[in-house]
Amino acid sequence: MTGIDTVVERADAAGAKWRATPAAERAAILEGVADALLKNLDELWPVADAETHLGEVRLRGEIGRTASQFRLFAEVLRDGGSAEAVIDHADPDATPPLPDVRRMNQPIGVVAVFAASNFPFAFSVAGGDTVSALAAGCAVVVKAHEGHPRTSDLTASVVRQALPDPDLLGLVHGFEAGGPLVRHPLVTAVGFTGSLAGGTAVKGLIDQRPDPIPFYGELGSVNPVIVLPSADPATVAAGFAASLTLGVGQFCTNPGLVFVPEGREGDAGAFERAIGDAVAATTGGRMLTAKIHDGFLRAADRLAGRPGVARLSSGAAGTAPDAVTPQVFSVPLEAFADGLPELGEECFGPAAIVVKYRDPSDLPAVLRRLPGSLTATVHAGPGAAPKEAGAVVQVLRRLAGRLIWNGWPTGVAVTWAMHHGGPWPASTAPAHTSVGAAAIRRWLVPVAYQDWPAALLPPELQDGNPLGVPQRVDGRLRA
Structure with a gap:
C-alpha cells in the first residue's frame, strides 16, 4: 500500500x-x-x-x-x-x-x-x-x-x-x-x-x-474589460494599472484585455495615452515560482512578436534580481481579431493588451470569439445611455460568470451571491x-x-x- x-x-x-x-x-x-x-x-x-x-x-x-x-x-x-x-x-x-x-x-x-x-x-x-x-x-x-x-x-x-x-x-x-x-x-x-x-x-x-x-x-481566464466612450480616461487608467499589477498580476481575475475607443488618425487617443502613462508609473516584483516567472517572460515575448501588436508601455521591475516588469501592449481591433485565438489566451502575470476600436457596434462580433472568462467588465460614464452598452452586455452574459460595472475584477468577495466560474476554459463546470x-x-x-x-x-x-x-x-x- x-x-x-x-x-x-x-x-x-x-x-x-x-x-x-x-x-x-x-x-x-x-x-x-x-x-x-x-x-x-x-x-x-x-x-x-x-x-x-x-x-x-x-x-x-x-x-x-x-x-x-x-x-x-x-x-x-x-x-x-x-x-x-x-x-x-x-x-x-x-x-x-x-x-x-x-x-x-x-x-x-x-x-x-x-x-x-x-x-x-x-x-x-x-x-x-x-x-x-x-x-x-x-x-x-x-x-x-x-x-x-x-x-x-x-x-x-x-x-x-x-x-x-x-x-x-x-x-x-x-x-x-x-x-x-x-x-x-x-x-x-x-x-x-x-x-x-x-x-x-x-x-x-x-x-x-x-x-x-x-x-x-x-x-485560466483573460477577463476582458470594455471601456465605452463615455468613461473617464484618467479613472479607467488608474484602476486598470492597479488591478493589472496587484499581486504582481498573479490573480485568476487579472484584466488581460482592455477594449478602448481609439483616437483620431495620428492620435494615440486619450484612453491609450492614460493607460500607457499609468502602467509606466507601476513597479513589478518577484513572481511566485521560477516556473511562473519563466512562463510569463515567454508569454510576453510572444505577444511582442505578434503581427500588429506594439508595446505601449512598461513599468519598473523593482529591486529584486528576478523581478518582472509590468507591461501593456496595444493592437487595433481588426489585427486583434486576425490574431485570435492566440491573442485571447491568458498571460499569467502583469501584462495585458489594449485593443483599440472605432465604434462600440464593432465589438460584439469580436467578443463572441473570445474564450470563456471568470469575469467581464464594462466601464461607462455616469448617466450613460443603456443603448451604449446594450449590444455589448448581451454578449458578455454568455462570455463570463461575473459581470462588473465600473469596477475591476481582482478581488472576489466571499458572499452568498458570489459566482466564481465561467464557460470553458475559465472553468470546467x-x-x-x-x-x-x-x-x-x-x-x-x-x-x-x-x-x-x-x-x-x-x-x-x-x-x-x-x-x-x-x-x-x-x-x-x-x-
Missing part, C-alpha cells in the same frame, strides 16, 4: 463519521477552524512569505479571508438550505397514482483538491474547495502546491487541531502524487485551481478511470462556483427516498422537520 492509499483510506473512514455529524455540530467545528487560523496568524504568514514573496500585508489579509470562508460555510450549514429538502406526499387519486417521494442532497464522498500557487491560504490547503467540501460532509485530501510546501504542512497542522479527526484533512506532496490521487477508487470528486495545461492533464486522468468522477476545475456559499453544491449529490419508512428518513425529510431546515412540501417552499 502506498502512502497515498493510506491517506485516502483514512480520509474515507473519517468521512463516514463526519457525514453522520449533525450540521449544527459541523458548523461549530468550522468556526473553530477559523479561530485556529487567526490564532496562528503570526506563525503562518512568515512561512508563506518566505515561499511566495507576497508580503505581510497581503498574507495577513488572505489568512483573514480564509477564516471568513470557514465562518460563511458555518452559516450555510445553520441555514440548512443546501440540503434542498423536497417532500412530495403520496397521491393515490392521481392518474397514475403518485408515490411518496422525498429528496435531499448528501455528501459525495472523499474529495481530492489541487492547491493553487497564487493563494497559499485562500485557494490552498484551507481554501474554498476544502472548506466547502468539509461543510458538505466530505473528507478532503489535498495535493499541496510545489510552490509552498512548508506553508501547506503548517496550515494542515493548524486546521487538523480543530477537527474532530485529523484524517478528515489529508495532505500529499509532489507532482507525481496527482495521478495516483485522482485515480484512487475512493476519491469521488476533484477540485482544481491552476493552469489550462494542468487542468487538462487532470481531466485526462479522470477520463481514464473505470468510473469517471466530477471534475471542478478553474483553468460553468454552472458551479469555487467561491461563495453555492460552492458547497459541487460536493453534494441528490438522493430520493420513495415510500420510505418514516423512522428511517433523514431528519431533513421528516414531516415534523425537527432541524427546522427549509423544505419544499408538495410544491410549496416552507422556511
Whole structure:
C-alpha cells in the first residue's frame, strides 16, 4: 500500500463519521477552524512569505479571508438550505397514482483538491474547495502546491487541531502524487485551481478511470474589460494599472484585455495615452515560482512578436534580481481579431493588451470569439445611455460568470451571491462556483427516498422537520 492509499483510506473512514455529524455540530467545528487560523496568524504568514514573496500585508489579509470562508460555510450549514429538502406526499387519486417521494442532497464522498500557487491560504490547503467540501460532509485530501510546501504542512497542522479527526484533512506532496490521487477508487470528486495545461492533464486522468468522477476545475481566464466612450480616461487608467499589477498580476481575475475607443488618425487617443502613462508609473516584483516567472517572460515575448501588436508601455521591475516588469501592449481591433485565438489566451502575470476600436457596434462580433472568462467588465460614464452598452452586455452574459460595472475584477468577495466560474476554459463546470456559499453544491449529490419508512428518513425529510431546515412540501417552499 502506498502512502497515498493510506491517506485516502483514512480520509474515507473519517468521512463516514463526519457525514453522520449533525450540521449544527459541523458548523461549530468550522468556526473553530477559523479561530485556529487567526490564532496562528503570526506563525503562518512568515512561512508563506518566505515561499511566495507576497508580503505581510497581503498574507495577513488572505489568512483573514480564509477564516471568513470557514465562518460563511458555518452559516450555510445553520441555514440548512443546501440540503434542498423536497417532500412530495403520496397521491393515490392521481392518474397514475403518485408515490411518496422525498429528496435531499448528501455528501459525495472523499474529495481530492489541487492547491493553487497564487493563494497559499485562500485557494490552498484551507481554501474554498476544502472548506466547502468539509461543510458538505466530505473528507478532503489535498495535493499541496510545489510552490509552498512548508506553508501547506503548517496550515494542515493548524486546521487538523480543530477537527474532530485529523484524517478528515489529508495532505500529499509532489507532482507525481496527482495521478495516483485522482485515480484512487475512493476519491469521488476533484477540485482544481491552476493552469489550462494542468487542468487538462487532470481531466485526462479522470477520463481514464473505470468510473469517471466530477471534475471542478478553474483553468485560466483573460477577463476582458470594455471601456465605452463615455468613461473617464484618467479613472479607467488608474484602476486598470492597479488591478493589472496587484499581486504582481498573479490573480485568476487579472484584466488581460482592455477594449478602448481609439483616437483620431495620428492620435494615440486619450484612453491609450492614460493607460500607457499609468502602467509606466507601476513597479513589478518577484513572481511566485521560477516556473511562473519563466512562463510569463515567454508569454510576453510572444505577444511582442505578434503581427500588429506594439508595446505601449512598461513599468519598473523593482529591486529584486528576478523581478518582472509590468507591461501593456496595444493592437487595433481588426489585427486583434486576425490574431485570435492566440491573442485571447491568458498571460499569467502583469501584462495585458489594449485593443483599440472605432465604434462600440464593432465589438460584439469580436467578443463572441473570445474564450470563456471568470469575469467581464464594462466601464461607462455616469448617466450613460443603456443603448451604449446594450449590444455589448448581451454578449458578455454568455462570455463570463461575473459581470462588473465600473469596477475591476481582482478581488472576489466571499458572499452568498458570489459566482466564481465561467464557460470553458475559465472553468470546467460553468454552472458551479469555487467561491461563495453555492460552492458547497459541487460536493453534494441528490438522493430520493420513495415510500420510505418514516423512522428511517433523514431528519431533513421528516414531516415534523425537527432541524427546522427549509423544505419544499408538495410544491410549496416552507422556511
